[in-house]
Amino acid sequence: MAVVNVIINGQKVQAQSGQTVLQAAKAAGIDIPTLCHHPALKPESICRMCVVEVERQRVLQPACTFPVAEGMVIHTESEKVVAARKMVLHLLFSQRLHYCMYCTESGSADDAECELQRLAYRYGLDSWKLAPNTLKRWPVDASHAYFIMDHNRCIMCRRCVRACNEIVANHTLSISGRGARTMIIADDDVPFGESSCVSCGTCLQVCPTGALIDRRSAYMGHGAAMERTKTTCMACAVGCGIKAVTRSNILHRVEGDWDAANGGLLCVDGRFEAVEARSQRVTLPLLRQNGSLVETTWDEALAVVANRMRAAKTVAGLVSPRTTTESLTSFKRFFSDVLKSKQLALFGAAVPPLDIGAFASLKELPLSDCVVIVGGNPLYEQKVLAYLTRRAVDHGASLIIVNNSPTDLDRQARLTLRFDELVQVQSVVEAAERPVVLYAPGLSADVYTMLRAWPSKVHFMPLVKGTNAVAAARLNLLSKPVHGEVLYVLAADDLPQGQELPKASFTIVQAAYHSQWTEQADVVLPAQVWTEKNGHIVNVEDRELPVVACTQPPAGVPADDVAFGILTIEMGKPQPAEASMTVTR
Amino acid sequence: MAAKIKIASDWLAGCAGCHMSFLDIDERIVNLIEKADLTATPITDLKHPSPEGVDVGILEGAVNNSTTEHVARQMRERSRILIALGDCAVFGGIVTMRNFVHTDDALRRAYIETESTVNGRIPRHEDLAVMQNARAIDQVVPVDIYIPGCPPSADAIYYVLSELLAGRMPVLQGKFLDWH
Numbered sequence: 001m002a003v004v005n006v007i008i009n010g011q012k013v014q015a016q017s018g019q020t021v022l023q024a025a026k027a028a029g030i031d032i033p034t035l036c037h038h039p040a041l042k043p044e045s046i047c048r049m050c051v052v053e054v055e056r057q058r059v060l061q062p063a064c065t066f067p068v069a070e071g072m073v074i075h076t077e078s079e080k081v082v083a084a085r086k087m088v089l090h091l092l093f094s095q096r097l098h099y100c101m102y103c104t105e106s107g108s109a110d111d112a113e114c115e116l117q118r119l120a121y122r123y124g125l126d127s128w129k130l131a132p133n134t135l136k137r138w139p140v141d142a143s144h145a146y147f148i149m150d151h152n153r154c155i156m157c158r159r160c161v162r163a164c165n166e167i168v169a170n171h172t173l174s175i176s177g178r179g180a181r182t183m184i185i186a187d188d189d190v191p192f193g194e195s196s197c198v199s200c201g202t203c204l205q206v207c208p209t210g211a212l213i214d215r216r217s218a219y220m221g222h223g224a225a226m227e228r229t230k231t232t233c234m235a236c237a238v239g240c241g242i243k244a245v246t247r248s249n250i251l252h253r254v255e256g257d258w259d260a261a262n263g264g265l266l267c268v269d270g271r272f273e274a275v276e277a278r279s280q281r282v283t284l285p286l287l288r289q290n291g292s293l294v295e296t297t298w299d300e301a302l303a304v305v306a307n308r309m310r311a312a313k314t315v316a317g318l319v320s321p322r323t324t325t326e327s328l329t330s331f332k333r334f335f336s337d338v339l340k341s342k343q344l345a346l347f348g349a350a351v352p353p354l355d356i357g358a359f360a361s362l363k364e365l366p367l368s369d370c371v372v373i374v375g376g377n378p379l380y381e382q383k384v385l386a387y388l389t390r391r392a393v394d395h396g397a398s399l400i401i402v403n404n405s406p407t408d409l410d411r412q413a414r415l416t417l418r419f420d421e422l423v424q425v426q427s428v429v430e431a432a433e434r435p436v437v438l439y440a441p442g443l444s445a446d447v448y449t450m451l452r453a454w455p456s457k458v459h460f461m462p463l464v465k466g467t468n469a470v471a472a473a474r475l476n477l478l479s480k481p482v483h484g485e486v487l488y489v490l491a492a493d494d495l496p497q498g499q500e501l502p503k504a505s506f507t508i509v510q511a512a513y514h515s516q517w518t519e520q521a522d523v524v525l526p527a528q529v530w531t532e533k534n535g536h537i538v539n540v541e542d543r544e545l546p547v548v549a550c551t552q553p554p555a556g557v558p559a560d561d562v563a564f565g566i567l568t569i570e571m572g573k574p575q576p577a578e579a580s581m582t583v584t585r
Numbered sequence: 586m587a588a589k590i591k592i593a594s595d596w597l598a599g600c601a602g603c604h605m606s607f608l609d610i611d612e613r614i615v616n617l618i619e620k621a622d623l624t625a626t627p628i629t630d631l632k633h634p635s636p637e638g639v640d641v642g643i644l645e646g647a648v649n650n651s652t653t654e655h656v657a658r659q660m661r662e663r664s665r666i667l668i669a670l671g672d673c674a675v676f677g678g679i680v681t682m683r684n685f686v687h688t689d690d691a692l693r694r695a696y697i698e699t700e701s702t703v704n705g706r707i708p709r710h711e712d713l714a715v716m717q718n719a720r721a722i723d724q725v726v727p728v729d730i731y732i733p734g735c736p737p738s739a740d741a742i743y744y745v746l747s748e749l750l751a752g753r754m755p756v757l758q759g760k761f762l763d764w765h
Contacts, residue, residue: 101672101679101735107765121763124756127675127723127731134677134684134718222765 006072021052021063021074032076033085033119035092036157037064038206040264041166047157048088049119052076060084086123092116094130095180096138097152098209104218105210112245112255113223115208116155143193146272147204147214149184154211156182160203167265169390172197184211199268200387205255216275217245217253229550230257232537234322234530235269237464238262238362238384239539242270244531244550251275251531251551261362261541267383274530278495279513283554286524293524298556301523302563306570308486308506309339316343316484316504319477320494321466323527323560324535324547328468330561331490332475338568343482347489348499349466350441351473356451359542360436360459366391370432372400372425374447375440376463379408382540385438385461398432400425419443422450429458438463461540471538491517492560493529510563526557533559590750592641593634594626594670595660597653598680598719599646602736603671604628607643609739617743620750634663641666641749647673647680648725652714661726668745669721669728672735679735680719688716730755734764 002017008030015024020043025032036047045062052063055073060081063074075081092098098116100106105114138151156175161184164173172195176185186195204212226247233240233254241260245253254271256264285301286293309315317335319328335344365371365388379386390412393399398414401407402422410416417424429435439451440463451460464470472478487504493512501507501517509521512529532553536544596604604627610617617623624639625631634642642664648654661667672678683691697705722728730749732741741761748755 097681097684099677099679099681101676102682124758124762126733126757126762127669127728128721131721131724134681134720134724137685224765 004068004070004072006068006070006074008074009076015068017068019068021054021061021066021068021072022050024068025063025074025076030076032063033122034064035115035119035155035208036159038159038162040258041159041162041206044158044162047092047155049085051081051084051088053078053081082123085119086125089116089120089123089125090129092155093120093125093128094132095156096154097132097134097136103153103210104213107222107224111223112226114210141192143191144197144199144215145193146199146201146216146268147192147212148218149192150211150213151183152211153209154184155209156184157208158184159206159208160184160212163202163206165394167202167263167391168198168200168387169394170196170198170200170387173203198383198387199272200266200383201268201271202256202265205264214253216272220252221247226252227550228255229548231548231550232539232545233266233270233274234467234533234537234547235267235274236382237321237467237469237540238382239467239537239541239543239545240266240270240384241545242266246531246550249551261543262384263363265384265387267387269383277513278493278529279515281529281554282511282514282518282524282526283557284526286518286521288522293518293521298525298566301525302566302570305488305508305523305525306567308508309488309567310571312485312506314343314484315339315341315486315488316345316482316502317341317488317490318345318347318482318501319472319490320492321346321349321469321472322494322530323468323490323492324533325468325471325475325538325544326535327490327492327533327560328472328475328477330564332477334564334568335488338564338571341484343484344477345480345482346466346469346472346477347479348494348497349464349469349472349479351464351466351469351479352439352441352443352462353448354462354470354473354542356437356439356448356462357454357458357460358456359540360438360461361541361543362388364434364459365389365436365461366395368392368432368434368436369397370400370429370435371397372402372429372435372437373407373409373439373463374402374422374437374451375419375443376403376438377407377409378438378463381465382463385463385540389438392436398428400428419447422447426450426454429454433457435459436461441465464540468537470540470542471536471544474538489517489521490527490560491515492527510560512557525563526554527560528553528557532557535559590621590641591624591635591639592621592626592643592746593624593639593660593664594628594643594645595634595656596627597644597646597656597674597722598649599671599673600679601627601645603645603674603734603742606734606736606739607670607742610743611739613743617746617750621746634660636663638663638665640664641668641746643668643670644674644722645670647677647719648717648722649680649683649719650714650716654717654725657722657725666729666749667722667726668730668732669723670732670742671737672733674722674728675731675733677719677721677724684718692716732757733762736764737761738764 013028035049043064045065050063051060053075141149240262241257256266258264287296401413491511510525531551
């Protein structure tokens with residue numbers, strides 16, 4: 001790429017040809033304020049906040065879209081520029097009803113708070129030159145389960161519209177009307193809650209003002225009081241990078257991590273459902289006495305468990321994939337090495353063969369020119385993968401769906417085939433440059449055999465069900481029926497979705513939440529929820545991702561694998577070095 | 586000794602928080618009253634600025650009915666320099682929340698439906714002020730100096746007054762402007 005020499009504020013800057021003034025300035029450490037611009041979205045120069053003076057140009061130019069050229073002389077904070085930016089701010093404030101005092105986004109300490117207000121402070125606005133019309137009110141759309149659209153606070157930057165189109169490829173949001181009557185609308189101007197919205201919440205995350213606000217975290221604390229923890233979503237096996245927003249040990253909100261492979265994109269499960277407590281918490285060990293569960297101590301509970309295990313001929317173990325690789329490893333070691341049991345399995349998960357070919361990455365999926373989905377229904381089960389697929393389709397990729405039943409992505413597909421027609425796809429992927437195949441578990445062996453024979457340029461992504469099921473599969477923990485006199489279930493923060501536990505004469509359930517599983521247990525041990533865990537998970541890219549605790553567990557609830565270390569001692573066997581932690585009581 | 590600068594203040598539809606913040610200048614008030622007279626203010630409990638006029642008039646709160654509009658107009662007429670103190674005075678503030686509901690709904694909520702009210706009734710009398718849409722003071726009369734904030738910091742208030750007493754027109758920037 002050719003180097004272009006420009007002068008910004010008297011400073012010689014070497015830019016790349018094709019860069020915008022904003023990009024060149026940013027690379028040189030010169031800050032130009034923006035409002036409608038967002039790094040994850042295509043620039044559209046809507047708001048005019050970023051105008052700069054370019055010598056020999058008749059009028060001020062928007063830095064976000066104006067390309068640099070050789071010898072260009074640019075002034076980013078000249079008197080003329082500052083006056084124009086102040087005017088832009090006065091116009092923005094006058095258009096609708098921006099009363100900061102009762103807006104949850106008010107406050108300038110935090111990046112997530114109001115960008116409009118921050119710019120007003122930066123340019124010294126102490127009042128409004130142009131008073132808003134106090135007789136006019138814009139609608140507040142509170143029809144959506146997870147967020148509110150307050151049109152009074154909208155500045156028409158269209159970030160939400162662009163995010164819905166460019167990032168999520170859902171095309172729910174758009175614009176209606178012209179001039180002062182311009183409105184953000186969902187679908188054909190229906191209430192947000194009744195629209196085709198998939199509740200991914202990306203629009204909330206890009207909104208620079210208080211127009212789109214999260215129902216749950218609104219007014220729950222000043223941005224400066226909120227802590228952000230970079231971690232990994234544990235809602236499914238996609239393993240999206242997130243920032244958990246907490247205050248006083250409470251998870252208030254989940255934001256997508258722009259720097260992670262998912263590029264800020266999340267789904268309803270990761271962003272909204274993950275914040276909700278899933279059921280009533282188990283905080284103390286429980287022991288069944290005379291038919292009902294009674295609170296007890298860890299010492300007593302584990303002594304009972306150890307006695308039962310010692311006496312039993314076989315002990316079966318079931319583990320949920322909603323736990324860390326570290327806990328899965330401890331589980332495996334305890335059952336294989338200490339109990340010498342072969343009756344151990346993963347439950348609530350499904351993993352297809354992982355040796356089909358090279359793994360595809362989340363980053364390459366939206367850039368693929370040919371996406372093949374063999375089985376499964378990602379829009380239902382691995383939602384972010386479906387959004388990334390639709391993004392690829394928007395960029396011109398052909399989508400081929402191979403399935404005997406209809407899927408939610410059929411409408412976007414160029415071709416829908418049955419499994420016995422899979423052979424037709426081979427020539428298509430061979431002709432493609434960057435083919436990606438998403439393949440489901442539970443298909444016939446012939447299908448996997450055929451996929452294995454495809455050329456090496458084809459990259460594969462397993463449509464794994466269960467958060468850390470890939471790591472479990474690597475540990476040879478598979479979904480299969482188990483039998484034992486005593487049954488130990490590490491449910492973590494999983495909840496039964498129709499799965500019945502196998503019958504056993506004595507059942508131990510280690511769970512974060514009360515459920516029908518704990519109801520049928522003889523001993524219940526507390527477990528941590530996803531926000532309390534530290535460790536790793538392995539996602540559908542076969543990548544190990546960090547899980548970082550963002551809240552503290554209730555007193556006496558140790559990491560999921562601590563019980564195994566203590567049980568190992570109780571069973572009179574040497575304790576493995578890794579499990580030397582003690583239980584806090 | 587030169588005549589002291591005369592300061593008057595009053596509040597409209599406000600919560601008195603800005604006047605509290607004014608009092609938070611603490612002992613610096615001694616510096617102020619060396620050069621200025623605090624005439625009619627809610628702090629001195631003297632009503633109405635003198636008909637001869639004052640040098641600096643300070644108003645807290647939004648204009649929201651015929652009475653507050655009258656108070657604002659009187660303060661404007663009698664002040665050489667008028668200061669809008671706090672977000673309600675500068676922008677309309679919290680008071681503007683009422684604009685989003687019908688007047689009758691607001692009255693019913695306030696006088697009948699509030700949880701602590703028993704047998705409430707909406708006061709109606711010809712002598713009572715007539716409700717208006719809540720708005721900033723400069724939507725009614727011209728304002729010379731704005732001190733935004735909910736409330737503005739005592740430092741910002743002291744800065745503005747001491748600049749005026751030194752014969753300069755204050756310009757609020759940085760921490761004086763961003764009160765969060």
